[in-house]
Amino acid sequence: MAASLLNNVSAERPFGIYLFDYFDKAYTSVVGKSATEFTFTQGYTPLSTLPEGCIAYFTIIFGGRYLMTNSKPLPCKFLFQIHNVLLTVVSGALLALLFEQLFPQLYRHGLYFTICSENAWTPQLELIYYLNYLVKWWELVDTGFLVIKKKKLGKVCDISACLHMTMALCYTQLVGKTTVSWVPIILNLTVHVLMYYYYFRTATGAKIWWKQYLTTMQIIQFVIDLVVIYTVTYSYFAYTYTDFLPNFGSCAGTEEAAAFGCAILTSYLFLFINFYRITYKQKQQKQKTT
Template sequence: MDKLHFSPETPFGIALYPYFEKVYEAVVGKPASSFSFTPGVTPLSTVNEVVASCITYFVVIFGGRYLMTQFPPFRLQALFQLHNFLLTIVSGILLVLMVEQIFPKIYHHGFLYAVCSNDAWTQPLELLYYLNYLVKYWELIDTVFLVAKKKKLEFLHYYHHSLTMVLCFSQLGGKTAVSWVPITLNLTVHVLMYYYYFRTAAGHKIWWKKYLTTMQITQFIIDLFVIYFCTYTYFAYTYWPHLPNMGSCAGTEASALFGCALLSSYLFLFINFYRLTYQKSKAILKQRAQEAKSSAPVKKSKKI
């Protein structure tokens, strides 16, 4: 086995992408270097396919919820554990492969280059972005489990799951260099989130569920700070050069504006979810404690 050698090109001590290329070629039958996201050629690369997928998703979950009124909830514990375990592993693999690709760019050229330069959109990253996009289809099964278990379907859940898939598609088509920022942060959260669901499905009590939502909110704040900056500097440079700017930024205008709008909505929805879920629970516990205190029998003092 090769000795560990840490450098900007190998931040984990060894070059991981060559191993990924071997696995990719063994599975797909083509070298990883031959991949190119081509609308109409690459699977799930057209607007019609994405729209059809979204419609199918909503038909399945809402139709399934209606059908499940006739049946008791399914447990599906083993399948649910396997689903979450595999998503934990796959998310972790994609995360480290992306970090390996991005870190040298930041180290050698700086953060601005990594989020704005046309050269920062490379063929290996495009392939990893595409695989991450495909994982978003896999993650739709999360909702199918909720339906089968007869759990409540929150608007935030199916809104976030379906439109994150659309977001990944739009950024692939738009070739936005900043894509790695929301993707790597999302993968980091998902490694922890799917690990959490894997453990709790086995009956373990995990104390940090609340902090997952906090991490998601923090993720969107960072996302918005970076993509708002990239969008602003692009539009200022292109249309209002008299305004202070850092030059142009790679990506189409439509993909940039859609990303800003969608991630902004995520931030507000997750903050609202946090407020309703945790602050409400805290208020209920406080009220119960007060009720218990007021209903406790009063000890009579002894007369002397």
Template sequence: MASAAPTLWDTLPIPTLDRPFGVQLWPYFSKAFEVVAGYPADDFRFVTGKTPMSTLKETLIFLTIYYSVIFGGREFMRDREPFKMRSLFLVHNFYLTAISGILLALFVEQLLPTVVRHGIFYAICDADGGWTQPLVVLYYLNYLTKYLELLDTVFLFLKKKPLTFLHCYHHGATAFLCYTQLIGSTAVSWVVITLNLTVHVVMYWYYFQSARGIRIWWKEWITRLQIIQFIIDLGFVYFAAYTYFTSTYFRWMPNAGQCAGEEFAAFAGIGTLTSYLVLFISFYFATYKKDHKAPSTRKTLRRMSQAPLPDHHHTVASASATGMKANGVSTRSRKA
């Protein structure tokens, strides 16, 4: 008996639950992955000690190099003219916008069917929901992009822009945070990552347009989105951690079940994301609401988020010239 002819629904790229963008993205991604890695994405396995950048030693060495380069670079640029690098800056922000958008689309394709069919708890706490092989591929690639984002700071010192505490801390801590969640197999990771990718699409697109000389009115909304992101992040992370610890150690307490992940990863996520929320709120009020704050309040907020990292030569020179202690200079952080 002859098979039925394909229907219009089968032939047109109409969005469905399993194909939210109308076409299946994963096969195309897997082929592109194979071109680079030499094997399809479906064959990828994250193995500590074998996969590149999969050990604590590798991560710490890379971050040590990062901080050495940026602080050494600041000293190198001290008596030199700033580089313009407009074209390179445009390329940098464009490819980070594109990478963030592609990863976000792939995450949506993988997660939407799971969330709709099995519920949010299954997606954030069950290993079969939030820690599937395709998701591990995406987690790992997202982790690697954090090292690409470290180039943000390289552009800052080459252009002789101030290196703020918020910027330098956030970049290094995020790379380390992604590493802890990878080796800790935390199923809730996708919540934090997808929200971060969403913000990065907006943020890097803003800086791309800004580098082109286009003025965009919604810059303040980037920081607002980041604050909203961290609030949502912490809601999910605290819930997952509570579920894990109560189901493991305090079974007499009410909980929704068990949650996948390692304890050290839970503490790393809670500590890092909480610090981000405090620092970004401080940055927001010091930057955008400073006209409504008392001088003492603004000074405290600047110390927490905006003040440039200590520059020994500048401080000593200022003190010698004025006979007074040098005050921190208020600047705006490029990267939030």
């Protein structure tokens, strides 16, 4: 079986089989039409308006806190484990599907085409980006667990609570059709496979030694995101509005989506650096003084 898959590996089938065919069959059986026909349409596609997400997020936080005011933390260990196992598997599946779609573009057309060309935005990728957006809705359950366990969401700005602005980020990039979206998405999915596996293992009582390395990986993720996104954003504006600044050419996507992406990913980088400082550096300093 393994030898057969290796023999079938190609630019179009980096895994030896075409995973999207199997996904398409499952999608068609549920939705009633092929995944290749998907188009994200505001106001028509489910959950395709941003206010829905904002309302849901703040309802969970403030409504949940109010309901839990006079209650003890609820036991939810098993549900939390299942939640994290499923998110690990789903994140891994989306990562594999995304890589399968991107590898042929990178191999045949190069990095600039895959990051910036309008032709690099395909129905298959749009659907994967949309499913990744829906996963951000699912991840609101993280905040729900924090609320029912009566965990503080404030002082260290818990990652699970604060980063639900990623839902807004995914939404704006879908609407703006920013081809470079795959860079932060593929890095985010990679981190999330490890992160939700970590959450699952710690929920079982395991002592995981690589938590600090996971946070470091998250910081590196945002550094890479910003290098790529600031580069293509600069190139777009230099190409569009000047005749003298050096650039790589234009880049697909709206200016509003680019600005929002730059702003929120920059804030994430500072958030994680601060989280790292509070969680690890201050802890090390306390250990030295004791």
